[in-house]
Amino acid sequence: MKITRIESLFVGAQTPGIGLLSNRNYHFVRVHTDEGISGLGEATLESHDHAVAGVLKDLECLVIGEDPTRIEYLTQKMIRQLFWKGGVIKGSAIAGIELALWDILGKVSNLPVYKLIGGACRDRIRVYVNGWSGGSLDPSVIREKAHVAMSAGYDAFKFSLALPVWALNDPINLRKIEKVAATIRDTIGPDALLMYDGHGRYDADFAIRVGRILEEFDFTFFEEPCQPEDEEGLAKVASRLDLPVATGERLSFLPEFKRLLTRNCASVIQPDLGHCCGFGTALKVSHLAESFNAFIAPHGPMSPVITTISLHLDAAVPNFLIQERLFLNDWRNDVITEPIQVKDGYVTLNDKPGWGIELDEEVCKAHPEITPYTPQLTRLDGAIGDW
Numbered sequence: 001m002k003i004t005r006i007e008s009l010f011v012g013a014q015t016p017g018i019g020l021l022s023n024r025n026y027h028f029v030r031v032h033t034d035e036g037i038s039g040l041g042e043a044t045l046e047s048h049d050h051a052v053a054g055v056l057k058d059l060e061c062l063v064i065g066e067d068p069t070r071i072e073y074l075t076q077k078m079i080r081q082l083f084w085k086g087g088v089i090k091g092s093a094i095a096g097i098e099l100a101l102w103d104i105l106g107k108v109s110n111l112p113v114y115k116l117i118g119g120a121c122r123d124r125i126r127v128y129v130n131g132w133s134g135g136s137l138d139p140s141v142i143r144e145k146a147h148v149a150m151s152a153g154y155d156a157f158k159f160s161l162a163l164p165v166w167a168l169n170d171p172i173n174l175r176k177i178e179k180v181a182a183t184i185r186d187t188i189g190p191d192a193l194l195m196y197d198g199h200g201r202y203d204a205d206f207a208i209r210v211g212r213i214l215e216e217f218d219f220t221f222f223e224e225p226c227q228p229e230d231e232e233g234l235a236k237v238a239s240r241l242d243l244p245v246a247t248g249e250r251l252s253f254l255p256e257f258k259r260l261l262t263r264n265c266a267s268v269i270q271p272d273l274g275h276c277c278g279f280g281t282a283l284k285v286s287h288l289a290e291s292f293n294a295f296i297a298p299h300g301p302m303s304p305v306i307t308t309i310s311l312h313l314d315a316a317v318p319n320f321l322i323q324e325r326l327f328l329n330d331w332r333n334d335v336i337t338e339p340i341q342v343k344d345g346y347v348t349l350n351d352k353p354g355w356g357i358e359l360d361e362e363v364c365k366a367h368p369e370i371t372p373y374t375p376q377l378t379r380l381d382g383a384i385g386d387w
Contacts, residue, residue: 029096043096091252098278
């Protein structure tokens with residue numbers, strides 16, 4: 001069996017809300033072979049669609065004509081053979097191909113991918129929902145949307161507030177964060193899990209102030225309190241709070257994850273299988289984290305394809321904590337042939353070969369590529385803030 005073609009497919013996926021969430025295209029990657037077997041991957045990187053597609057074209061020369069079941073060999077080839085190892089754009093392109101190769105291997109072996117790496121450690125997989133609030137700051141809207149998400153089967157929630165903040169201290173925005181946190185906790189009750197995503201918007205000192213508010217409402221973790229490359233800042237936040245720090249979604253290569261763990265930056269590691277060169281690297285990250293008694297909570301607020309792929313990792317690694325899932329109560333949930341169903345906060349995997357899913361071609365065709373949108377945050381003085 002030989003690889004004959006790499007196909008990119010963009011599906012426009014506007015995000016409902018009030019303009020404080022990203023609109024993106026889902027970027028699906030299919031690897032085709034001379035035996036008629038194809039594999040499905042995802043390389044969605046918001047607002048960088050064509051940069052990733054360009055790298056995919058650059059990588060074609062390394063994989064066309066190769067045996068698709070030599071996954072580690074081809075991954076190393078894509079990472080190391082063009083001199084520039086690259087960052088998240090290259091990591092996403094590599095992931096799109098690598099993930100499709102696992103799908104092919106599963107289909108050839110007639111096994112789901114999680115059985116190719118040792119089988120399931122658990123019978124069902126706990127998930128949390130992100131994007132459910134639409135970015136709203138209005139307590140009445142937040143309560144209404146929380147009830148909608150709970151009625152859809154979720155009992156774990158993450159939120160983020162897209163607010164530009166001043167360094168060190170910003171009393172107005174601290175009060176906004178506290179008000180929203182209190183509203184959500186009061187609505188979902190004391191037993192539901194609650195997580196906050198800082199999106200890397202804060203310096204370490206301000207993040208500590210935010211974290212102390214979160215501690216009062218029994219948050220499960222504080223995600224990206226600082227930028228991912230600010231390892232000293234992350235370690236400072238982690239050492240000063242009685243609240244686990246989570247990070248890792250923007251990293252692509254194993255040594256980056258190693259530094260998070262050796263420098264005590266986080267106890268919850270969040271590889272994105274669509275950014276970190278694929279399933280194999282995420283599996284290595286999981287084993288590395290296990291040796292530090294850290295947990296894995298894969299990043300996954302994109303399409304149901306990357307969520308389903310992540311579930312195979314979640315099923316198989318012993319130090320899995322919880323899986324992120326974007327709130328999809330519209331056509332986006334039906335972009336795959338086996339839509340994900342959440343029940344009592346958990347999902348279960350089907351036992352079909354590979355990832356166990358295919359794209360619904362008609363749904364994809366009905367939603368052509370859109371112009372992506374990522375909000376731009378500026379402070380009151382006109383200075384640029386981190387989105």
